Amino acid sequence: MTNAREIITKAAVLYGPKELKFESWKLPPLRPGHVLIKVTSANICPTDVRKYWGYTKLPVPVILGHEGAGIVEGIIDEDSNIREEDKVWIRPIIYWCGLCKYCKRGAINLCEKMVALGFAGGSVEVGVKLQQDGMLGLFSEYTIIPKHALIKLPKSISLEEATFIDPLSCIVKAMEDSRLSEQDQVVVIGCGPMGLLAIQTAKIKGAEKIIAIEPIEERRILASQFGANYTINPDEEDVISRVIELTDYGADVIIVSTGGSSQAENIGLAIKMAAKGGRINIFAGAYPKQDISVDPNLIHYKELVITGTFGYTVRHNYIALELIEKRNIDVLSIRRPILPFEELEYGFKIYGKPPALKVGLAIV
Numbered sequence: 001m002t003n004a005r006e007i008i009t010k011a012a013v014l015y016g017p018k019e020l021k022f023e024s025w026k027l028p029p030l031r032p033g034h035v036l037i038k039v040t041s042a043n044i045c046p047t048d049v050r051k052y053w054g055y056t057k058l059p060v061p062v063i064l065g066h067e068g069a070g071i072v073e074g075i076i077d078e079d080s081n082i083r084e085e086d087k088v089w090i091r092p093i094i095y096w097c098g099l100c101k102y103c104k105r106g107a108i109n110l111c112e113k114m115v116a117l118g119f120a121g122g123s124v125e126v127g128v129k130l131q132q133d134g135m136l137g138l139f140s141e142y143t144i145i146p147k148h149a150l151i152k153l154p155k156s157i158s159l160e161e162a163t164f165i166d167p168l169s170c171i172v173k174a175m176e177d178s179r180l181s182e183q184d185q186v187v188v189i190g191c192g193p194m195g196l197l198a199i200q201t202a203k204i205k206g207a208e209k210i211i212a213i214e215p216i217e218e219r220r221i222l223a224s225q226f227g228a229n230y231t232i233n234p235d236e237e238d239v240i241s242r243v244i245e246l247t248d249y250g251a252d253v254i255i256v257s258t259g260g261s262s263q264a265e266n267i268g269l270a271i272k273m274a275a276k277g278g279r280i281n282i283f284a285g286a287y288p289k290q291d292i293s294v295d296p297n298l299i300h301y302k303e304l305v306i307t308g309t310f311g312y313t314v315r316h317n318y319i320a321l322e323l324i325e326k327r328n329i330d331v332l333s334i335r336r337p338i339l340p341f342e343e344l345e346y347g348f349k350i351y352g353k354p355p356a357l358k359v360g361l362a363i364v
C-alpha cells in the first residue's frame with residue numbers, strides 16, 4: 001500500500017544565503033486528503049532567487065519552489081476526480097482559512113492566514129510546519145500536497161506547459177484588475193517573463209494597441225513577436241513623449257512589471273503617460289523597499305485608477321489553464337533555459353540575465 005511505503009526524496013535544501021545542498025529527506029506516511037506527487041517540472045521564480053541570495057530572511061533549512069507540475073504517485077483515498085498517474089498542476093496557495101473577510105469575497109490570495117508552498121507567501125512558521133509534514137517546496141523530487149491544491153490536467157497539455165498556470169494566472173488577474181477591454185491601448189513596462197505573458201494576454205483580449213518598454217534588445221524582439229505593435233528602448237528614447245505620440249491621448253492600461261529597484265521610478269512614468277481614466281497595475285514587488293513621489297493632481301484630474309495584483313484565485317487558474325490548452329498563449333518559448341534539477345543553483349545565478357527568461361527545471 002502506498003501509505004505504508006517509505007518515501008525518500010532528493011531535495012534542494014537552502015541552509016542560508018547561497019548555501020544550497022542536495023539532500024535525501026524522508027517524507028511522512030501519506031494521510032487521507034493528501035497526495036504524493038512526483039514533481040517532474042518546475043520553474044524558478046524571482047521570490048526564490050531573492051531567498052537564495054538572502055534578501056528575504058527565513059528560518060533554515062528550507063526547500064523552496066512553488067511553480068510546478070507532476071504526476072500523482074500515491075493516494076489513499078482515490079476518487080473520480082483524482083487517481084494515481086494523473087498529471088496535475090500544483091497550486092502554491094495550499095492553505096486559506098475560508099472564514100476571514102477576504103476569503104468571504106473569494107480572495108484566497110489575500111486571506112489573513114494564507115500559506116503558500118515553498119515559503120512563497122504567508123506565515124513562515126506555518127510553512128515550517130507544512131515542510132515537516134512533507135509538504136515540501138517543488139525543488140524536490142517528491143512532495144505531499146493536499147488534494148484541494150491540485151488541478152488535474154487534460155491530456156492535451158504537457159507538464160512543462162502546466163508550470164505556467166501559476167504566472168499566467170497572475171497575469172489573467174492583472175488584466176481583470178486593470179479592466180482591460182478591446183478599445184484599450186496598453187503599455188507593458190518591462191519585458192521579462194511576466195511582461196511577455198502580459199503582452200500575449202493583452203493581445204488575446206483584443207487590446208487595440210500594445211506598446212512594450214524594455215531596454216534589452218533581445219527582449220524587445222520577443223515582445224514584437226508576441227504581439228507588441230511598438231517597442232521603446234527607454235535608454236534611447238523619451239518614453240513619455242513616445243507613448244503620447246503613439247497613442248494620441250496616452251495609455252489606457254499600463255502594466256508595470258519591472259519589479260526590483262526600478263519599480264517606483266516606472267510607476268512614476270506610468271502615471272505621467274496614462275490617458276484620462278487610465279488604469280495602472282503595479283504587478284511586481286519593489287525590492288529593496290522604495291518610495292514614490294507623484295503629483296497627486298495627475299491622479300485627481302486624469303481620474304486614474306492604480307491597482308496592485310498579487311497572486312490569484314482558483315477561478316484564474318482555470319482561465320490560465322484554458323489559455324494554455326488552446327495554445328492562445330505560447331508559454332514554452334518563455335521557458336528558457338531548461339536545466340537539470342542538479343543545476344538549480346546555476347539557475348538562481350542566471351535568473352534575470354538574458355538570454356535567460358523563466359528558468360525551468362527538469363526534475364525527473
Ligand SMILES: [Zn+2]
Nearest residue numbers: 045046047067
Ligand atoms: Zn512565483
Ligand SMILES: [Zn+2]
Nearest residue numbers: 097100103111
Ligand atoms: Zn481567509
